[in-house]
Amino acid sequence: MTPYDALVAPFVEFDFMRRALVGSLALSVGSAPIGVFLMLRRMSLAGDAMAHAILPGAAVGFLVAGLSLPAMTIGGLAAGVAVAVLAGLLTRTSVLKEDAALAAFYLLSLALGVTLVSLKGSNVDLLNVLFGSVLALDDDALFLLAGVSSLTLLTLAALYRSLVLECVDPGFLASVSRSGGPTHFVFLGLVVLNLVAGFQALGTLLSVGIMMLPAASAAFWSARLSGMFVAAIAVGALASLFGLLGSYHTGVPSGPAIVLAAGALYLVSIAFGASAGLVWRLLPARRHRAA
């Protein structure tokens, strides 16, 4: 097989591969920076919890309208936002920490979701909701992915200062501005939005993979925030490309293939990341400077 056959031909020949690539690239561009912020706020697992929380909403949409994009999107958004807001409010008004509040709500939500899906529909449908169908993205799904990605980047840019300060020094932010609380909720809203967009392509459970794996990889490539964003988006984009190609050539499902590719890139980053890769530690220490 020539490199052209391996890397380019699938996208030239098949429309559905091009759509899958465009969709998953759009997803990476929006989700990866969100993942970086989640990681820096020590909320890496919150994304996972939210992904589970979205399930019952999508399931209600699925029960009402079958495999319909708008119905499942609206349902997923509603469930995700409800869990995020409830957990956020509970954290700010009670003794519970955010991780505990989220854990409680997402478990409830997940159980509800699985119950709802099993009430109607075959297991194939359930698999579709859980694992997505990146190879079957229609125009609407692509517009949704691109729209969410654009909205995410614009919102992050607008809230950047408040978000960063809420991570570094929340006490200071509270002393100069009231924007901390609203910023947190808008950010959680973005997390939900990206996960909902992601489950069209990767399914509810794996959509968090294209959010957190690139972010965790990025920590090994740069010690600066701007560098982390670039690295995370790059890892997400490469994972999309390699995942789709791997899926095309070996026949494994595309959603898991993309997340597996992201996982492989994560392992590579741990070992060879330019900033904190483990391999560099094995090299003999370079002599330190005088000052």
Add this chain to the structure above:
Amino acid sequence: MGRVVSAASAIRLDDVTLGYDRHPAVHHLTGEIAPGALLAVVGPNGAGKSTLLKGLVGTLKPLGGRIDRGALKVREIAYLPQAAALDRSFPIDVFDLVSTGLWRRRGLFGGLSKGDRATVAEAIASVGLSGFERRQIGTLSGGQLQRALFARLALQDAAVILLDEPFAAIDAKTVSDLLELVARWRAETRTVVAVLHDLETVRRAFPETLLLARRQVAWGPTSEALRPERLLEARGMQEAFDDHAPVCAVDHAA
């Protein structure tokens, strides 16, 4: 710098009690922090010093009494918490951290102008951190970080500045540099209230002292407030909360 900040109103404490779950951490404080005052708050651990600052800055509501800030808004008070709850592993450099002191002028969206950048650089230079602008905060020593936080305080341009143990675990050179900055704030008629443990520093640099031991032991000129018998009295304080303690007798009398 070197300009004069319009004198803020005094902060008046009227029989103020502050605490947690009905237990006073410090009770029945009465006094006035005059505009432009340079006040040290001294006392043993658990005397209610940090609690008092939280009350002044408005994050803790008094259990009793009143804190009257006059025309002063809570947001005009700059507050440096004890060993700031700062995430030092977050990837942000000194320049960006210090520049957040301009928040009140630039807000959530405003960009930094060229002039602002010069102001930030000047503030960093004034605490002796020139050359550290692009260093990540995680690589700073405790003293260097404290210098950076003082630079941010200076940029906040606040009429009232509250410092909670600003010199804990800081070497003598850094302390004297930062005290110079405090003296400059005073010359600009800003009000400065600092929680301190080192009595030498207090005697040297702070004209007024409040000696706390969960109540007001003394409040006045430093030489008066820190007399040996007063210090001895403060040391005899009961530290633990007592769940069966009767309702405070002073309340009954009132």
